[in-house]
Amino acid sequence: MLNKVILTKEGFEKLNQELDVLKNQKRPQAVETLKKAREMGDLSENNAYTSAKEELGFVDSRILELEDKLNNAQIMEENNNSSHVVIGSIVDVSSDNQVFTYTIVSQEESDLQHNKISNKSPLGMSLMGKKKNDIVDVVTPINVDRYKIVSIK
CATH class of the missing domain: 3.10.50.30 (Transcription elongation factor, GreA/GreB, C-terminal domain)
Structure with missing residues (x-):
């Protein structure tokens, strides 16, 4: 994404927290679930493997999306001038x-x-x-x- 993503400080922190949970909790869980499903045998008819693979794909996709947004974020300063409506008002x-x-x-x-x-x-x-x-x-x-x-x- 080449465009700047305008975020409030609160929004930036919320996305950072979500990214942290995805990287440090959900992704390791998804990898472990995939590993266990793979050990069940024949992958062509293994629904647990297919589901685990899809879940890991969703997690990885969201991680990339959040990293992109955070890397391109422009954090809005607090609105101390309340004379007109701006982002953060x-x-x-x-x-x-x-x-x-x-x-x-x-x-x-x-x-x-x-x-x-x-x-x-x-x-x-x-x-x-x-x-x-x-x-x-x-x-x-x-x-x-x-x-x-x-x-x-």
């Missing part, structure tokens, strides 16, 4: 008399369960660069949602 928006809080992150860190939305998502793109009290319209397949930026941290 925590944004409170209101819509239909409800307030929602989102953290703007890169696609690699997006996690809707924790209200982390990508800067490339429809809402994220609409919020990027905007200021407090700005109104943004987000076009969805169903309708247009309107949000007001209540605060930026």
Whole structure:
């Protein structure tokens, strides 16, 4: 990957931790499982061997992907200037008399369960660069949602 991967410091650390677990725990386990499956005999009809080989392939693939992302990572500095929305901003928006809080992150860190939305998502793109009290319209397949930026941290 030649493109820079924009990550928050937290996202960089999370990917590093995942890489560490893969290299030091999951890969050795997968290699051991493959070794045991290989010892079972005929590999052409050995489902355990096939499964273990696939698992090792998935682990190795993820390791390469993470190493690539981390090697090309550009870590965003903490957003001390909360005048406009950037990656790393925590944004409170209101819509239909409800307030929602989102953290703007890169696609690699997006996690809707924790209200982390990508800067490339429809809402994220609409919020990027905007200021407090700005109104943004987000076009969805169903309708247009309107949000007001209540605060930026």
